[in-house]
Amino acid sequence: MRGTTEDTRRDRGAALCLPALAALVLPLLGAAAPAAPGSDETLSYDGVGDTVLRVDVHEEPRVATFSHNGSSNFAVWAVGSQGENQDLLVNTIGPYEGTVLYNDLVGEELAALDISADGAWEVALEPLDEADTWPEDDDEASGDGDDVLVLEWEPDGLTILDLSHSGDSNFAIWAYTDGDRDLIVNTIGPYEGQARLSAGSALLAITSEGDWTLTR
Structure with missing residues (x-):
């Protein structure tokens, strides 16, 4: 499940806004690239079972929140635009709920999620200020x-x-x-x-x- 503090959601008016957060992580991509169009939007998807989920290609660092209600293996690979595996975001057994960082390393850009699941799943791709x-x-x-x-x-x-x-x-x-x-x-x-x-x-x-x- 997602971690909590006394105030777990970001205030968009707080000192650490999205541009500041991106500036801290984007140097790992090799350049302070501008945010992609729509980068402040949450992209939400759901499905059942094994799925290769295409998403709009983007390279800005984001967080992905996943949930799964199956009883067997639940694994998610971040896949690049050339069809290559980039990062194993989740690999667990049974029900799952959690949030992970992606697009945090040099050259990474998410084009798809390769999901292995035996139950229903949901994913939300959110900007860092969420x-x-x-x-x-x-x-x-x-x-x-x-x-x-x-x-x-x-x-x-x-x-x-x-x-x-x-x-x-x-x-x-x-x-x-x-x-x-x-x-x-x-x-x-x-x-x-x-x-x-x-x-x-x-x-x-x-x-x-x-x-x-x-x-x-």
Whole structure:
């Protein structure tokens, strides 16, 4: 399920608006490319079973929220315009609900989603300003499952996070700065520990199949 904080939806008037967020991630694409037409729109789809879903080709970083009600494997590949696999966005068993980041690396542009499922599924492709947030006034963020968090505060100097995870599968967090990203934790199963967050980090992409808590 999607992670939550006390205020999980972005305010379009907040300091970290879509252009600012895109500027933090787009350098990973090799250039600060302008947003594609309609990039502020949410693209929603639904279906049942295995599907190769064509979408309007776009290269700007976005978040994808998926749900699945089947009991077997649910996997989603991001596919490029040449038909190549770019990123395995989701790979799990049974019911699923979560949010992932895509188009975050150099040269990636989404043209299709290759979905393996045995049940009904839904997907929403949303601009970055629709991602969940970690508000400046909150020392803690928590959630359940895959999520993308935009930081409404800026790490400065040595920032240490206390991390906890209750799931039995992979727990990983990528922290994105202006032009770089760091894998600050990558483990299996329940976890308690600490990680450093680089100065300038603005976005966290969390992989989890259980409850997680981040404390600063």
